Amino acid sequence: MSNKQTQPADPTKPFAYQIRVKGHLSRQWAEWFEDVVITLEADGNTLLTSPTIDQAALHGLLRKVRDIGLPLLSVTAVNPTITEK
Numbered sequence: 001m002s003n004k005q006t007q008p009a010d011p012t013k014p015f016a017y018q019i020r021v022k023g024h025l026s027r028q029w030a031e032w033f034e035d036v037v038i039t040l041e042a043d044g045n046t047l048l049t050s051p052t053i054d055q056a057a058l059h060g061l062l063r064k065v066r067d068i069g070l071p072l073l074s075v076t077a078v079n080p081t082i083t084e085k
Contacts, residue, residue: 015077017058019048022071033064045073 025038025046039047050061058075065072 014052014054016052016079017050017061018076018078019050019061019065020073021046021048021065022073025070029068032068033061036061
């Protein structure tokens, strides 16, 4: 077992996020979620991929998920270069 510790991420720096919700989200919600990429997954869930955002914007995005009653499955910080197209 290694004693090597990783540096914690700096919470003040923006990240890109992937938010997985239960069920397929209709494309009509694309405007509501603005710059978020909506991906309908084969397992029946939806992946919302945000551009690089800060913590305040992440909480705003999670509030939108809550406001339309989507069951939240996961929130994952991802490398911003992965989400850029």
